[in-house]
Amino acid sequence: MADVAALAGVSGQTVSRVANNRTNVDATTRARVRAAMRELGYRPNGAARALRSGAFHGIGVIVFELSTFGTTRTLDAIATAATERGYAVNLMPVLDINQRAVTAAFNRLSAQAVDGVIILIEAYLLDEAGVQLPHGLPVVVVDSSAHYDYPVVDTDQFQGAGQATGHLLDLGHRTVWHVGGPVTSYPAAHRRRGWEQTLFDHRREVPPVLFGDWTAPSGYEAGRRLAADPAVTAIFAANDQMALGVLRALHEAGRAVPGEVSVVGFDDMEESAHFWPPLTTIRQSFSALGQHSVESLLEAIAAGGPQPAPISVPTQLIVRASTGHKNG
Template sequence: MAAEDPLVRRRRGPSMADVARLAGVSGQTVSRVANDRHNVDAVTRDRVRAAMRELGYRPNGAARALRNGEFRSIGAIVFELSSFGTTRTLDAIAKAATMSGYSLNLLPVLDVSQRAVTNAFSRLGEQAVDGVIILIEAHTLDEAGVQLPDGLPVVVVDSSAHYDYPIVDTDQAQGARLATEHLLELGHRTVWHLGGPPTSFAADRRRQSWEQTLLDHGREVPPVHDGDWTASSGYDAGRALAANADVTAVFVANDQMALGLLRALYERGRAVPGDVSVVGFDDMEEAAHFWPPLTTVRQSFAEVGRHSVDALISEIQAGEHHHSPVSVATELVVRGSTAPPRT
């Protein structure tokens, strides 16, 4: 029988049989070493590993995963990938997954519908993931009537907790309360609100908490001005706020819209914080470099990402659902955009 052409072996890569021949052991022994089994003596194990290194052999991770029933891979279904909160949360999830020894498969969906989410689950199943993290705001899922498929462990991020899966979210209500109370404690009669899109769960929770905080303090609740998270929408809504002499304090649902509001106030000749105090939400890196530096609510995307991955790995390992929600605390960061009202 003719010997195999070395060029052919190099082209296809070294096989388990090549390692076995070089190490002088059986293919079963090589398999045991590749799968970290303990029924191989230390001397033989070292000889097999030396042969693997010499040949450049790497065990087939996919085949090993099929045998062990674990792929060490997490899927993420995402809508509106361009939004600041989504990108920061996804970055945190990727880092937490890597530190836990998992890879991350990202699957954006172009629309939130039962068909789109079901297809996303199917595609991730074909990619052999152990579980899925969903970054789609709950109002969007609810309005689309989406029912999440069974068969994979799931964690939902930024959700109203209407699903029978683990929920991880920033404490939106706490952050809005901190922002509103800060402005009231400075002496402002009431606080106006520049909110996010009504379809957003996060925006809705911040809006509700702002309103309830004013009611709890016996203050008037002004009409809400809505934006869409962008600086341009903050500018558009901010022009109406800037034109209203009654406005002395504004809680904005995110920092990007706060930036647009600052421009609108500047163009109207209203000083910040001399005439109007402004508080944002997120504490994006640029917020400290706005002029004036922005007082804002800091949410920990790193903590949200870590808790999401930890919750999903617990689901994967336990093989059953654990439904306790995780709420990540916020922090008020006071900078130069807030002050007592003029007397």
């Protein structure tokens, strides 16, 4: 900064004002200082600013299972929301969910200067590992349980499953079969409960669940078993990728969709409108999920601690050609 001041013929205080975009510098002086900065390759020191202000304008995200659709879309939404608010995102994947791994991720993020942390780990993995989240940084938990004294932000998985199941019952189907997500998954568990509760509320038979792993191949295997049962006329898959596998299995078995079997997915991934037939599904707003997650964390940062106020993002039923009235 002293070199810039000497080259521009101004005081160090003036250089500081220009570097921090203060308005009390005339245009000519500002231009001369910026020219000196360019010539000398000067850049303001963000770490020094953070030490002075106590704010790093950085958010850490601890995540498990980077490859899943929901995780990648949620990460994208968090990054977008953070950038719009002037925050950088530091991603910290953990390969194993246990107390040591999560604590180590916290410690690494603390060393890299972040103001708070968003945890994106499916709940049962987190809970069963007996993880106690370390103190010292504001935290928001996404897609997890409410067993922590931190804000929890999630899509209303229960509501979405109820919308999917109710839609199929309204079309005249006697009951609805379910291809569920992994038994360790919090979102999958709540979708399963929403499906089950809707059938109970309508006093319908609750068929056994066929579990998949979120992938199209697992949906295909479940779909083959369901396609072989002529009593199956309606299927709710816990995500669109498994629904895609179900559609293939039904097609191979010669069972028309939606003429003989109606299928509903969950997520409304971009490709769902281009399945054949186009997939009826439950849309979750990943952009809203990301915005609420970041806003909750910034509120916790501003308050100097956690603000335990769970947020549930509503879902929307998107009706396409994969569902129809039951024949006969």
